[in-house]
Amino acid sequence: MNQVPKRSETAPEHRWKLSDLFEDQAAWDKEYAEAKKQMKEVAAFEGKLADPNQLKACFELEDELSLHVERLYVYANMKHHEDTAESEFMALSDKSKKLSVETGEALSFITPEVLSLTDEELEAFINNQELAKFRHTLEEMRRQKAHILSKGEEALLAQVGNISQAPGTIFSLLNNADLKFPKVKDEKGEEIELTQGRYIQFLESKDREVRKAAFTAMYETYGKLKNTIAATLSANVTKNVFYANARKYPSTLEMSLYGDNIPKDVYVNLINTIHNYLPLMHRYMELRKKLLKVDELHMYDLFAPLVDEFKMDITFDQAKATISESLKPLGEDYLNVLQQGFTDGWIDTYENEGKRSGAYSWGAFGTHPYVLLNHKDNLNSMFTLTHEMGHALHSYYSDGNQDYRDAQYTIFLAEVASTLNEALLMDYMLKKSTDPKEKMYLLTYYADQFRTTVFRQTMFAEFEKIIHEQAEQGVSLTPQELSKIYYDLNKHYYGEGMVIDKDIEMEWARIPHFYTSFYVYKYATGFSAATSFSKQILEEGAPAVERYLGFLKSGGSDYSINILKKAGVDMSTPEPIEQAMSVFEELISQMEQLTK
Incomplete structure (x- = not known):
């Protein structure tokens, strides 16, 4: 239909x-x-x-x-x-x-x-x-x-x-409305206009020339406006420095972390720990090069599919059944609530005319949570369902155990429960899979989440830290300075085993998150915390589940860092990130085995 x-x-x-x-x-x-x-x-x-x-x-x-x-x-x-x-x-x-x-x-x-x-x-x-x-x-x-x-x-x-919103507003209009990209030839040789939305589709093309053309066109376009965009980003940093000084914070970073009461150590520790594990990232890049059968791996090869699209038709009922099986480690009580969510009118499942796109979990205290989906019968939609149900059950437990005032959890904690569900689903599917092609498809899907959510977001977080420190020391953030910092970081993160194309130095110019300063690190910490929880639950069983349910029930009754610590994930230490990295290493080892 x-x-x-x-x-x-x-x-x-x-x-x-x-x-x-x-x-x-x-x-x-x-x-x-x-x-x-x-x-x-x-x-x-x-x-x-x-x-x-x-x-x-x-x-x-x-x-x-x-x-x-x-x-x-x-x-x-x-x-x-x-x-x-x-x-x-x-x-x-x-x-x-x-x-x-x-x-x-x-x-x-x-x-x-x-x-x-x-x-x-x-x-x-x-x-x-x-x-x-x-x-x-x-x-x-x-x-x-x-x-x-x-x-x-x-x-x-x-x-x-109102003035302080100007850099973000100007960048948004420039990036979404005024910037026009050239046409790029697709796999059939047809000329298609490059847009922000189509860029990743081009980078996921099997045709290397298509990927390269889109990559070059994207950064040449930003390069033509580098002075304007550097001035806009610099103005945003200057605004942050102004507020930090006015409100008597030691630094812009500490001002940004103050709202959630996150110690500066958490931010610095994330960057330092990921630095220690960059050899893993480099190993993954070597594997990517081997799987793509290329002499040199370029920046425009990072999103290229490593295996043929493995078509998985999964109906909504099958998705619910698979998710229920995968979340069995969380115990009887969790599964009963999940079942309630599946059967008692929590979910709006399919697309209809005029319906809002995407997916979310939402609700109001005192009533069960709701989940909006636009479900398609595929793997992605199944992961979306378990992700949103993770949010929903976090809210359910939090609302059921806290007063209204203390029930709302912070953004720092928000992605933990949803990502944990995804980690358990992935673990279940990998253990159950017997088809090498399916297994490889799942492994690359998961490994790329580590690359984009942990490594890439940490690199972004490090870039923000460096440019704010430069501004605080009176260094002028020229386009040349921004490009040099960004290029050097890419070199450091991706390693000597691949070609760090010169064009990538302009990528800082197209990241909207840099106008919501010091936010992206939460993606990396949330993913690491969830992976650490999943590892503990799968290895320890009941005691770890008990701690995790305690985390879900805590809502916002204490500071985020304390809530996680009580549940066995101390983000002020390297341990949760190290646990996440051991999962990443295991994925790479399995992929290497399959390619022998």
């Missing part, structure tokens, strides 16, 4: 049950009115938060109001995602977004007012039994206090806010 069905034509059992969140529109409207009423009530607390009883009542009202707004927002937007062309839910989505902004404004006095208390008063609140439920919030406010400025200075910084 080539025609994408309308929403009304999809089977009810493949649609999520949003009625578990709101029975109907009338129920939504009623809760919306309640939220509007509570928003007005919040103002009565302004100026009274030095009284512990008033503070407690204010926090309780803040929680009630925030939960109403979350529920309204999630429902309205998920209804909108079912069919984005449906005007009724487009309007409802807008209405919920406005409510969210208004609520933020109504609650905005709380933090500054609490922070205006003396250290002694704050300390007394933290130790007050009546406020025990809010201890983590108060400790977090106290921690932030050192970097909050006077009222006038904060007002001034708030006005700078």
